[in-house]
Amino acid sequence: MAIRDLLYFPDELLHQVSTPVTQFDESLAELVSDMFETMYHDEGIGLAAPQINIRKRVVVIDIEGDKLPEHQIVLINPEFLSKEGTDSINEGCLSVPGLRAHINRAEKVSIKAQNLKGDFFTLDASGLLAICIQHEIDHLDGHLFIDYLSPMKRNLYRTKAAKLARERKRALKEAQETNQ
Numbered sequence: 001m002a003i004r005d006l007l008y009f010p011d012e013l014l015h016q017v018s019t020p021v022t023q024f025d026e027s028l029a030e031l032v033s034d035m036f037e038t039m040y041h042d043e044g045i046g047l048a049a050p051q052i053n054i055r056k057r058v059v060v061i062d063i064e065g066d067k068l069p070e071h072q073i074v075l076i077n078p079e080f081l082s083k084e085g086t087d088s089i090n091e092g093c094l095s096v097p098g099l100r101a102h103i104n105r106a107e108k109v110s111i112k113a114q115n116l117k118g119d120f121f122t123l124d125a126s127g128l129l130a131i132c133i134q135h136e137i138d139h140l141d142g143h144l145f146i147d148y149l150s151p152m153k154r155n156l157y158r159t160k161a162a163k164l165a166r167e168r169k170r171a172l173k174e175a176q177e178t179n180q
Contacts, residue, residue: 001033001034001036001037002034002037003034003037003038003041004034004035004037004038004052004053005052005053006038006042006051006052006094006095007050007051007052007053007095008095008096008097008161008164008165008168009093009095009096009144009146009157009158009161010158010161010162011095013050013053014050014051014095014139014142014144015142015143015144016050016055016142017055017140017141017142018048018049018050018055018056018057018058018139018140018141018142019055019056019057020056020057020077021056021057021058021076021077021114024076024114024116024117024118028058028076028116029116031049031054031056031058032058032060032074032116034052035047035049035052035058035060036060036062036067036072038052039060039062039094040062040065040067042094043065044094045061045062045063045065045128045132046059046060046061046062046063046132046133046135046136047059047060047061047094047136048136048137048139048140049140050139050140050142051094051095051139057076057077057078057140058074058075058076059073059074059075059076059078059133059136059137059139059140060072060073060074060075061073061075061129061132061133061136063128063129063132073123073129074115074116075111075113075123075133075136075137076113076114076115076116076118077113077114078111078112078113078133078137078140079111079112079113080109080110080111080137081110081111081112081122082108082109082110083106083108083109083110083134084106084107084108084109085106085107085108086104086105086106086107087104087105087106087107087127087130087131088102088103088104088105089102089128089131090102091103091131091135091145093135093144093145093146095139095144096144096145096146096157096161097164098160098161098164099146099157099160101145101146101148101149101153103145103148104148105130105131105134105135106130106134107126107127107130108124108125108126108130109124109125109126109130109133109134110122110123110124110125111123111125111133111137
């Protein structure tokens with residue numbers, strides 16, 4: 001297991017559409033393991049492969065955050081079967097640090113996906129899990145929750161994101177100099 005580097009807004013790679021998974025092998029299992037490790041390290045409840053610069057339709061979710069296998073959800077090649085109702089929470093994103101916003105999402109969703117063996121299954125979800133699934137599938141389709149904000153709010157955050165990127169770069173440089 002390894003912690004992978006996250007991509008951060010406004011990186012254009014986050015807006016690319018992911019391709020379906022066609023090989024269900026050990027490398028896929030390793031990717032999923034790394035994704036869970038990365039998600040837990042960064043204190044998230046969901047992570048999509050594009051957030052770690054992998055253009056595959058893979059999502060991991062653990063809304064409990066307790067690392068118990070029975071709470072871990074793996075969605076490969078997920079597709080919506082239905083959506084209904086409206087819900088909203090104060091959403092955040094590991095790739096958009098420091099920003100939270102209310103985004104209107106479906107209250108209930110039904111999806112079809114594959115597991116690590118390639119077997120198809122369906123999942124019905126509501127509440128936080130439904131919102132998380134929608135958020136992560138958005139990543140697979142090249143969308144970020146910030147895309148749902150008004151242009152003014154997006155531009156304000158773009159300025160903040162640039163400052164955060166400079167701070168991350170400076171901290172990384174200092175860490176590298178300390179380790180030399």
